[in-house]
Amino acid sequence: MEEEGKVRDMVTPGEVLGKASDVRPGKGTYAVPYNDLVYASLTGIHHSVPPVPDSTDQRPTVEVTDHKAHGAVPETGSVIIARVTKVMAKMASADIMCVGSKAVQEKFTGIIRQQDVRATEIDKVDMHSSFRPGDIVRAIVLSLGDARAYYLSTAKNELGVVSAESMAGATMVPISWTEMQCPLTAQIERRKVAKIGG
Amino acid sequence: MEIKPSGSPTSFVDQSVVPGDVVLDLSSMTNQTIKLGGGLRQDCDSITVMKAGKLRYSKPNKYWVESSQKRYEPHAGDSVLGIVVDSKADNFLVDIKGPALAYLPVLAFEGGTRRNIPKFEVGTLLYVRIVRANPGMNPELSCTDASGKAAEFGQLKDGYMFESSTGLSRMLLGSPTCPVLDALGKKLSFEIAVGLNGRVWVNATSPSTVVVVANAIMNSESLSGVQQRIMVEKLLQNLKLSC
Numbered sequence: 360m361e362e363e364g365k366v367r368d369m370v371t372p373g374e375v376l377g378k379a380s381d382v383r384p385g386k387g388t389y390a391v392p393y394n395d396l397v398y399a400s401l402t403g404i405h406h407s408v409p410p411v412p413d414s415t416d417q418r419p420t421v422e423v424t425d426h427k428a429h430g431a432v433p434e435t436g437s438v439i440i441a442r443v444t445k446v447m448a449k450m451a452s453a454d455i456m457c458v459g460s461k462a463v464q465e466k467f468t469g470i471i472r473q474q475d476v477r478a479t480e481i482d483k484v485d486m487h488s489s490f491r492p493g494d495i496v497r498a499i500v501l502s503l504g505d506a507r508a509y510y511l512s513t514a515k516n517e518l519g520v521v522s523a524e525s526m527a528g529a530t531m532v533p534i535s536w537t538e539m540q541c542p543l544t545a546q547i548e549r550r551k552v553a554k555i556g557g
Numbered sequence: 558m559e560i561k562p563s564g565s566p567t568s569f570v571d572q573s574v575v576p577g578d579v580v581l582d583l584s585s586m587t588n589q590t591i592k593l594g595g596g597l598r599q600d601c602d603s604i605t606v607m608k609a610g611k612l613r614y615s616k617p618n619k620y621w622v623e624s625s626q627k628r629y630e631p632h633a634g635d636s637v638l639g640i641v642v643d644s645k646a647d648n649f650l651v652d653i654k655g656p657a658l659a660y661l662p663v664l665a666f667e668g669g670t671r672r673n674i675p676k677f678e679v680g681t682l683l684y685v686r687i688v689r690a691n692p693g694m695n696p697e698l699s700c701t702d703a704s705g706k707a708a709e710f711g712q713l714k715d716g717y718m719f720e721s722s723t724g725l726s727r728m729l730l731g732s733p734t735c736p737v738l739d740a741l742g743k744k745l746s747f748e749i750a751v752g753l754n755g756r757v758w759v760n761a762t763s764p765s766t767v768v769v770v771a772n773a774i775m776n777s778e779s780l781s782g783v784q785q786r787i788m789v790e791k792l793l794q795n796l797k798l799s800c
Contacts, residue, residue, distance in 0.1 A: 446694050446791075448660065487691040 369401040376421045383416065387423030411439045430464030433509055435502045441469055443494045449473045451490045453511065468508040469497060477511035488549035494523040497553050505511055518555035570614040574606045574622065594621025625724020628755035631690035632656040638752030639683040644694055651698060654754045659696040661685060666700045667707035682713045682758065689796055716760030717767050723755050725778040727788050736782040737773055740789035745770065769796050
């Protein structure tokens, strides 16, 4: 019996992993009904996950995970940290930098639409009073979006601008959910600020 | 280095200043609020100039630097002349001589609905008003004034458009009427539209009038009022001699 993780059992797409009556197809595998077999669909390491003790289906799940350690990929519902790159009249573009607490290894783009900036009065949102280019925001992934970008949302109290630089160049201090103040010039700038802590 | 006595802040007003000049010393002016306009920066207690130009002061407490340059920086509320570069589904892309193209929403006209969208070809000259111009974002334009009326905004047909510096545009739009326009208007009849972005459009019935008006305006930036009138006189005499 192989211990999980000890024997690196590499499989390639098309390799048979077992019978569909014995194992359940998981990530990276698929079952073919006419001959009742489970095949791998990715190149990677083959794992077998023991079944949940109370469930009706007592088959172990086989999955194939990528053999290279790769960075995080944003999924629907994951909280991400992004840097705003462009602010336009009806939406803002941002580069996703971290998913959860892991940094990404390739560039993902996200879009925050005007109606997803906050939860109240969504048609009166002024994008320039919510984000500026260069701000670091915490957002949630709404959907995988289109070929160009993920759709993000900051419509919660704990989502929004986490860190921003003022026009004088200093990191601003948040003073309310709509305003941040520059410590050097005492100027107040409007942003959609995230509520951190509490 | 000699520092100007702080008791005379007006010593620099209406004079040419260059970046680095310290024009005000705040340590002597406590309990006063001063408003700084463009071109000035506060460095602890001294106000330094950032842009070359003339320092201006307006009562009670506004200081700013006025300069004339070819480049235009979009500001909300300015009326400018733009050239249509592209038309998309929801807006026209208009070049207003700024760092970024501006958007003119397709419905931003008096009585504009989805049914009567104007068809502007690429290259159309428009007189528009800037609604929003935030740094980093493309400016937004409108062909109506703030209350929604058309008010002379829209397409400029025929005529001749030429470029000028921003200082000349401000002079042409100043009140009372600037001397060159006053002198030309007494003898010739023409239509003119001045954009704060350094574009001027002139239209008249005969081409020679258009050329005279355009040349007179282009020559008038560095002349004083009297010199402008003399220059216009000479141009008009040439016009009478030739026709």
